[in-house]
Amino acid sequence: MKAFTTEQLQRLVALVKASQSVAVLTHTHPDGDALGSASAMASWLREGLGKDAAVLLPDNPGDGISFIVPDDCPLYIGPDPEALSFLSGASLIILADANGFARTEGLADTARSSKAPKILIDHHVGPCSEEFDLVFSETEVSSASELLYWILTSVGARMPLDCASALMAGMTTDTNNFANSTYPSTLRMASQLLEAGVDRDLIVRRLYQSGRENRVRITGWLLTEGLKVDGPAAWMILPREVRREFDLRDGETEGVVNMPLSIGRVKLSAFIKEEEGGIFRVSLRSKPGVSARECSQRFFHGGGHEQAAGGKIIIGEDVASREEVPGYVEQALKTFLG
Ligand SMILES: [Mn+2]
Known part of the structure; x- marks a missing residue:
């Protein structure tokens, strides 16, 4: 990970100091890193600096990860009038774990048209830099949560425990519990957060050992009925009838896409879930060498x-x-892998 410039850090501090109400946004279908980075930012602003900060989500997070946002963190879900009113009245807008406002769906227009300064903190490729006054964009890092950790550390911020715990949770989910995207800086961050008193055992229990029976049952269905393997490609399709049969909730198939990668010859795994409105949502995971x-x-x-x-x-x-x-x-994966 590259170091931040002094100018970037000074501008961040100046923008935060000059604002009172701060809207912290993240991407649609928020995952653990989205919740971790956004709520950690809000915790730092509220508890560390006394700002009036809230997290704004374009839609609901899954049950299994909603604990990452602390109970006392002001939270708006969806582009309802209250959320849009907070957003348009905010004197600073921060987007975490997304490369541009397009990924905030129903919140995007209001965010873009606001005259408030805008800050990006993200680890995806292709940041929409023109939408922001200040950009922290780094891809050689595990997660937006890790990026934010190093930003806060670099400005010498005192991190409240809520903030530190959210960062640990966000990094843990984006690395799939240290199975991928784990850099030397990631382990340093984890080590420092443990020293600071973060209860990682509790976070891991809540993330991976607090699901419903159906979550395990659907994994069984997907790996038997659902899984197709052909050479280096593996894919699983979850049709809506099966989603209904298992009474699935948001997030309950999170991580399943990684499982076929445990087959040695599989280089690319796809998980396809039928949603409402003629859309099938696709998750892809690959081994190095396949993009x-x-x-x-x-x-x-x-x-x-x-x-x-x-x-x-x-x-x-x-x-x-x-x-x-x-x-x-099948055709897409075979064509892509040649
Ligand atoms: Mn992320």
Whole structure:
């Protein structure tokens, strides 16, 4: 990870000092890192600096990760009038764990049209720098939570325990509990946060050992009925009937996409979940040498990181009907892998 310039850090401190109400935004379908980085930022601003900061999410986080946002953190979910009013009245807007406002969906227009200064803190490729007054963009880091940790450390911030715990949780989910994207700086951060008193055992229990039975059952279904493996490609498709049968909630299939990568010859794994409105949501994971991001850009209207990307299949655009989705996925993966 590159060091930040003194100028960047001074501007951050000046912008924060000059503002009273701060809207902290993150991406749609927020994951643990989105919640971790956004709520840690809000905790630092509120508890450390006495600012009136709130986290704004474009939509609901999954049950299993919502604990990452502390109970006393002001939180708006969805682009309802209250959220938009807080956002348009904010004197500073910060976007964490997304490369531009497009990823905040219903909050994007209000954020863009605000005259408040805007700060980006992100680890994805291709930051929309023109939307921001100050950009912290670094891809050689595990997570936005880690990036924020080093920013706060560099400005000499006193980190409240809530803030430190949220950063640990965010980094843990984005590294899939230290299984990927783990840099020397990531382990240094983890070590320092443990020394600062973060209860990592509790975080890990809440993240990975607090689910419903259905979460395990659906994993079983996906790995038996759902899984297709062909050479270096593996894919699983979850149709809406099965989602209903298992009464699945948001986030309950999180991480399943990684499992086929435990097969030695599999280089690229795709998990495709049917949503409402003619959309199939796509998650991609790959081993080094195969770019999940490129595959997503070429076939699934998406993007992301080299080894972890997301996208979608649109009925009526990519395929004529939902019945054609399995064929489309198979063809896309085979074409991509050659
Ligand atoms: Mn992230």
